[in-house]
Amino acid sequence: MSTFLEHIRLFPNSNKNIVHFMKRMLERLGLGNETYYPPSAWYIPPGYCLSKTRDEAEMVIFTIIDELLVKTRLNPDVIDILIVNCSLFNPTPSLADMIMRKFKLRGDIRIAQLFGMGCSTGIISVDLARNILQTMPYGAHALVMSTKILTGRYYMGRKHDDPQMLVTNALFRTSGAVVLLSTSRTKARFQLLHITRKSTGAKDNAYRCVFQQEDDEGYLGIHLSKALLDIAGKALKDNLTITGPLVLPNSELLSFLFSSITRKLFNTRTELYIPDFSKAFKHFCIHAGGRVVIDGVQRSLSLSYKHVEPSRMTLYRYGNTSSSSLWYDLAYTEAKGQMRKGDRVLMVGFGSGYKCNSAIWKCIQSIQNVDRAWADCIHRYLVDVFK
Structure with a gap:
């Protein structure tokens, strides 16, 4: 963090107000000292050229796809669908084309790239992959790639009087996650049970x-x-409101219904009963969008600190990793040895537009291996974020 602040002092257009604001942000956002900026960020001013942005994308994407193919012992020839999402970097040829060229994927593969849809696009990509898989022969494979590329995406202005433009510089970090989906249960670790997508973009304040x-x-x-x-x-x-009735036990639904009717009939100001979602889910993966985002979801769902621990530790270790953050959360839960066969997981992602998407997974097979994202540091967690 101290190195980051020193660079901010040296950036063009920087001033003491910006440095003071960024220092306060870094203290409040819940990030630690091991989050990752790309090499281009350490130039003064930061590198902006397209070649450096492609270098960052290749470094992230090619590395983790290589690891997935080794881990699953999968030949690239059996991949039938490739879906890539990245919020702000949309080159020509596309990131999906870069992957196809690198791994020599089949010419008849179905490719899609989602761009500009924000941090909840990981779940949208899974939903798209599921829908396409249902039209294909049994055993087809889909590769879903979620990444955050930062080179050339820094705000270089000096709007200390409107600091909302500066927050993203302190919050977002380079990241990536790749997921293999299939209609076959062979070697499957999780079963996708349900996806709910909700967009409020028709409202001006939500859109902007x-x-x-x-x-x-x-x-x-x-x-x-x-x-x-x-x-x-x-x-x-x-x-x-859509997801709850699908998963909550009848006792929770009845309690919520009784609370709603009581308030309407008697015009009382008593608090509306919040269903206990921990009775439907063992684990929660909440988008690590920031400390206040996690706090807000924790309050809204009446979750314990233990329930949101994966999200807080992902934010602390990796920062806001956009659409890939949910997979960092899930990897953390597995690395702690807490995932058991039959456990259900609720993923909740938020994104520009404004969107809230959720996915429900059921663990089919727990694993002993720790994902490399946490392998060298899981022994140091849980940490006190606010000390």
């Missing part, structure tokens, strides 16, 4: 709450609205 724009001096960045948490809370409520 995470907005890429130029400031009045022409510097490009992402503006985060002060209403973001309220909008995210409403999107979460809309999503769980």
Whole structure:
């Protein structure tokens, strides 16, 4: 963090107000000292050229796909579907084309790339892969790649009077996760039970709450609205209104219904009963979008600190890793040895637009191997984020 702040002091357009604001952000966001910026970030000013951005993408994407193919002993020729999502980097040829060229994938593979849909795109990609898999022969394979590429995506302005443009520089980090899906249960670790997608983009305030724009001096960045948490809370409520009846036990549904009827009939101001989602799920993977985001979901669902531990530790170790953060959460839970056969997992992702998407998984086979993302550090967790 100290090195990061020193670079900020030396950046063009920087001033003491920006340095002070970024220092406060780093203290409050819940990030640790091991999060990762790409090599281009350590130039002053940071590197912006397209070749360096491609270098970062290849470093992340090619490395983890190589690892997945080795881990699963899968020949690239059997991959039938490739879906890639990346919020801000959309080159020509596409990232999906880069993967196809590197791994010599078949010419008849079905390729899709999702761009500009924010941090919840990982679940959207899984949903798209599921829908395509259902049209293909039994045993087809889909590769879903989620990544965050930062080179050339820094806000270089000086809007200390409108700090929402500066927050993303302190929050987002380079990351990537790749997932293999199939209609075959052979070697499967998880079964996808249900996906719920909810978008509130028809409302102006929701549409503009995470907005890429130029400031009045022409510097490009992402503006985060002060209403973001309220909008995210409403999107979460809309999503769980659909998901809850599918998974909650009857006792929780009846308690919620009785609470709602009582408030309407007697016009009382008593708090509405919040169903206990821990009775439906053993584990929770919440998008590690920031400390306040995790706090908000924890309060909304009345979860314990243990339930949100994977999200807090992912944020601390890796920062906001956008659409890949849910997979870092899941890998953390497995690395701690907490996943058991039959456990159900709720993934909740938030993204620009504004979207709240959720996925429900059931563990089919627990593993003993620790994912490399946590292999060299899991012995140091849990840590006190706020000390």
